[in-house]
Amino acid sequence: MQGIPDTIKLFSFAKKGLNLSHTYHVKDFPRMKKLLSNIDDKVKVELSFYIENNSIPCIEGIIKLNAMVDCQRCLNEVNLHLSPSFKLGFLKNEQQGGTLDSSFETILNADEAFSTIEFITDEVLISIPMSPMHSHKCQSYQDKERIKQERHNPFAILKHMKTQYKK
Ligand SMILES: [Zn+2]
Known part of the structure; x- marks a missing residue:
């Protein structure tokens, strides 16, 4: 197993049938770093490149990481165990897609080279x-906010007194 270059060269890697793996850290991915708080944690990536049906470059892979994000219910951190796996066929045009079986996710893409970091981030x-x-x-x-307000908001009482006074 060798490391993963910074730039993916689609056809070239696929023709060679490369199997690449590397352990990154969350902080290596600028867009991920903004969203996750565990920036020193590992991101394990395995990518396999091959040509399907003599013409379609494909990338199959799996990424494993823990993602610390804010829970949308309590706003405390939640640790998500993510392991997205993918099997992608890169097509020059839509007609080409008909030759791939349904296990492939197809992407219309004419670029031969693109950023490894951005690809993994997506x-x-x-x-x-x-x-x-x-x-x-x-x-x-x-709910927590409501309870806190009822218990500790001194103005709630003040407001109550004011309305009474007005009467
Ligand atoms: Zn929660």
Whole structure:
């Protein structure tokens, strides 16, 4: 197993049938770094390149990482175990897609070279749920706010007194 170059050269890698793997860190991915708080944690990536049906370059891979994000229910951190896997066929035109079996996800792409970091980032970001939450039933921050206000807001009493006074 060798490392993964910074730039993916699609046809060239696919023709060689390369199997590449590398362990990155969250902080190596600028867009991921903004969203995840565990920037020193590992991101394990395995990519296989090959040509399907004599013409279509494909990338099959798996990425493994833990992602610390804000839980959308309680606003505390939640640790998501992500392992997005993908099997992508890069097409020059849509007609080409008909020759691939349904296990492939197809992408219309004419670029021979693209950034490895950006490619991996895209695959990770689409695997993060829209509203990440704890698997246990954590307390909604909205409920917590309400209880806190009722208990500790001295102005609530003041307001109450004012309305009484007015009468
Ligand atoms: Zn939560």
